[in-house]
Amino acid sequence: xxxxxxxxxxxxxxxxxxxxxxxxxxxxxxxxxxxxxxxxxxxxxxxxxxxxxxxxxxxxxxxxxxxxxxxxxxxxxxxxxxxxxxxxxxxxxxxxxxxxxxxxxxxxxxxxxxxxxxxxxxxxxxxxxxxxxxxxxx
Numbered sequence: 775x776x777x778x779x780x781x782x783x784x785x786x787x788x789x790x791x792x793x794x795x796x797x798x799x800x801x802x803x804x805x806x807x808x809x810x811x812x813x814x815x816x817x818x819x820x821x822x823x824x825x826x827x828x829x830x831x832x833x834x835x836x837x838x839x840x841x842x843x844x845x846x847x848x849x850x851x852x853x854x855x856x857x858x859x860x861x862x863x864x865x866x867x868x869x870x871x872x873x874x875x876x877x878x879x880x881x882x883x884x885x886x887x888x889x890x891x892x893x894x895x896x897x898x899x900x901x902x903x904x905x906x907x908x909x910x911x912x
Contacts, residue, residue, distance in 0.1 A: 870890060
């Protein structure tokens with residue numbers, strides 16, 4: 775498509791000289807780019823579900839695969855030092871395990887489990903609606 779556009783705008787002779795600089799992507803590269811764009815879009819929606827993001831912070835919350843959820847935040851402190859927190863939730867058939875910054879897993883229970891359940895339900899509803907144009911009921 776881009777080559778046809780260049781042919782029209784530049785004319786075929788000049789466009790052929792430019793073709794060598796036009797990147798081409800394999801189907802796998804295109805799929806990977808699209809997948810990354812979808813994850814980024816879903817992660818932005820997920821970030822909103824967790825509440826207001828404090829000024830100066832970047833937040834993501836998304837479903838990585840059928841059993842892994844990621845909550846990632848980055849920020850700079852008052853001295854300008856960069857910080858990051860990476861929380862991974864592994865959903866098992868009998869429990870949910872949480873790892874913070876690659877540490878040891880611990881079981882999610884009580885109010886934290888209820889909060890996680892609520893966030894996941896809202897995530898599915900909002901992502902289905904905003905990204906995929908579908909309605910999901912909890």
